[in-house]
Amino acid sequence: MKIVLLGSGNVATHLAQALKSKGEEVVQIYSQRLDHAQLLADRIPCESIDNLKGIKTDADLYIIAVKDDAIESIADRLKAVNGLVVHTSGTTDIKVLSSKVKHAGVLYPLQTFSKTKEVSFKEIPLFIEATNESDLSVLKNLASKLSQKVQHLGGEKRKVLHLAAVFACNFTNHMYTLAHQLLQQNDLDFEIIRPLIKETADKVMISLPDKVQTGPAVRADETTLNKHFSMLNNMPELQHIYQTLSDSIKLMLK
Numbered sequence: 001m002k003i004v005l006l007g008s009g010n011v012a013t014h015l016a017q018a019l020k021s022k023g024e025e026v027v028q029i030y031s032q033r034l035d036h037a038q039l040l041a042d043r044i045p046c047e048s049i050d051n052l053k054g055i056k057t058d059a060d061l062y063i064i065a066v067k068d069d070a071i072e073s074i075a076d077r078l079k080a081v082n083g084l085v086v087h088t089s090g091t092t093d094i095k096v097l098s099s100k101v102k103h104a105g106v107l108y109p110l111q112t113f114s115k116t117k118e119v120s121f122k123e124i125p126l127f128i129e130a131t132n133e134s135d136l137s138v139l140k141n142l143a144s145k146l147s148q149k150v151q152h153l154g155g156e157k158r159k160v161l162h163l164a165a166v167f168a169c170n171f172t173n174h175m176y177t178l179a180h181q182l183l184q185q186n187d188l189d190f191e192i193i194r195p196l197i198k199e200t201a202d203k204v205m206i207s208l209p210d211k212v213q214t215g216p217a218v219r220a221d222e223t224t225l226n227k228h229f230s231m232l233n234n235m236p237e238l239q240h241i242y243q244t245l246s247d248s249i250k251l252m253l254k
Contacts, residue, residue, distance in 0.1 A: 001142065002083075004028045004056055006074055007065035008036040010113035011088050013043075015065060018121040020044055022145045028056050052077040059083045061142070063107065068092050075100040084135050090162025093155050098131050105130035105139050108158060109147075112169050121146045127153040127161070178238065210252060217249035 001024050005012050008031035016026050026044050031037035034050035041048035049055065057080055064074050064087040071087050075097050078085055085097055086105040097104035106129040111119060126143040128150065130136035136152065143150040153161070176197065180190045203212045216224040225246055232239040 001025065001061055002027050002056075002059040003061045003063060004030070004059045004083075005040075005063050005065060006030045007063075008033075008040045009065065010115055011109065012063075012065035013040055013115050014113050014119060014121070015063060015088070015109070016040055016044060018146050024142070024145075027059060030055065055081070057081050061086070061138075063088065064097075072096050072100070084130075084138055086130075086139065090165065091159050094129055094131065103131070103135050105135050106155075106158070107139060107143060108153075108162075110161065110165060112173075122148050125149040125151065127151055127158055129154060129158070178241070182238075213249060213252075215249070217246040218253065220250070 003019060003024055003026045005016055005026060005028070008029060012029070016029065019026055020043075026046050028047045028049060029037045029041040029044070030049050030052065031040075032050060034048060037048035037050060047056075052074070055078070059081070060083045062078060062081060062083055062085045064071055064085065066074060068089050068091060071089060071092050075085065075087075078101050082102060084103040084105055085101040086107045087097060088107055088109060090108050090110075092106075094104055094106055106127070108127040109121075110125040110127065113119065124147050126147045126149065128136065128139045128143055129152065130139055140150060140152070179193060183190055183192070216228070228242060229239060232242060
């Protein structure tokens with residue numbers, strides 16, 4: 001299968017490498033910045049471009065792996081292609097593509113990606129969608145080469161899944177950042193709380209998270225809650241987050 005990747009970020013990088021490892025032919029990488037496209041293309045290797053006027057029109061599959069706001073404008077430039085065009089977004093409706101191109105689909109990997117950390121694609125849940133059974137079959141065959149966890153999921157449920165992922169992954173990681181800042185401001189090493197982070201993650205792999213919630217809010221330990229709140233007097237934005245999350249935990253226990 002000849003594949004064109006539109007994007008050179010985290011998702012595109014891992015997808016390109018996974019596709020190559022399975023013997024698929026990535027023939028072109030597009031990015032608004034040619035140096036970014038070239039960096040990824042050199043790993044494949046394949047052609048790199050920064051102008052959609054140079055897009056190959058005879059590929060079998062076009063994977064749009066860019067920020068959500070840019071998907072529609074790229075799809076607008078792919079009206080002449082006959083191959084299947086998919087995006088990798090958790091929240092973008094398939095209609096954004098199907099209104100522009102002949103064959104449209106979704107290939108959404110439920111994972112957090114960083115260029116500096118390798119991931120095993122076979123363990124990544126891949127959620128697929130297409131506008132007809134023939135294209136869905138093509139996507140399923142490809143996705144099954146990459147992952148052992150492939151599932152057909154409609155747009156509305158995919159959006160809910162992505163929202164849940166933001167809470168579980170993005171917001172959680174931001175909490176780590178805030179914890180790091182608090183430690184750093186008081187000459188404490190983030191390394192100290194890595195075992196705590198690991199144990200918290202390990203527990204939710206075998207139990208539902210509400211069953212293993214700990215902390216002063218669960219215990220209704222108002223003395224500690226008030227002390228923590230006072231410690232954040234010079235950081236009102238953190239006070240707001242602390243209060244909101246503590247109230248949310250208390251509400252879940254009612």
